Amino acid sequence: MKKGYLIIAFIVLTSCNYFDVKKTSSEAILNEELKTFNWSEVDEYPTFAICEKETTKEGKKACFQNTLTQAITKNIQTDTIVVSQNLNDTLIIKFQISEKGKMSIQDFKVDSITLSEIPNIKKLVNASLDSLPQIYPAIKRGQQVKTAFTLPIVIQAN
CATH class of the missing domain: 1.20.5 (Single alpha-helices involved in coiled-coils or other helix-helix interfaces)
Known part of the structure; x- marks a missing residue:
């Protein structure tokens, strides 16, 4: 025991x-x-009011990009542009959207030929941003966050 x-x-x-x-x-x-934590992904992409009907994350992203591209393209097309040679170029625009929904251009890459043919191309793109509807910022874990992305825009002129 x-x-x-x-x-x-x-x-x-x-x-x-x-x-x-x-x-x-x-x-x-x-x-x-x-x-x-995955720092390069957001829970919800920035969006416009017209993109709220989209239900998927990728659908909202595509709607946002299409709306932005259409606004820039529409503004460039409304201006009468005369070129002396055919253009087939892609503008590379790097945007940033603040946590308050303010969009700004961070970088703008354009071919020198396109810039010589359309010298006011940057001004036209900036003007199209001013006419955009309200942007709702991206969301990460319930918080509005700053996002940056690159948008290619094809310019073709004959």
Whole structure:
């Protein structure tokens, strides 16, 4: 019987380590959460009011891009542009949309031939941004966030 008490006492004394609770700091929890966070994806893309009828994330993204492309194309087409040679170029426009829904152009890449044929192309694109409807910013984990994206626009003139 003494051996039984001795074995039970030994087990109880050595098993105390199993009951220790390790405290985790809030910084450690935050660092673990940040490791699982995908910074390059948003839960909802920026959108216009007319894109709200779309139900999927990709559908809203496509609607936003199409609406933006159509607005820029429409504004460029309303201006009478005379060129001396055929153009077939792609404008690469890098946009940024703030967490308040304000759009700004970060970078504008255009071929030198297109720029010499249509010197006011940047002004036309900027003017088309002023006529856009209200933009609702992107959402990440329930918060409005700043986003940046690149939009190619094809310019063809004969």
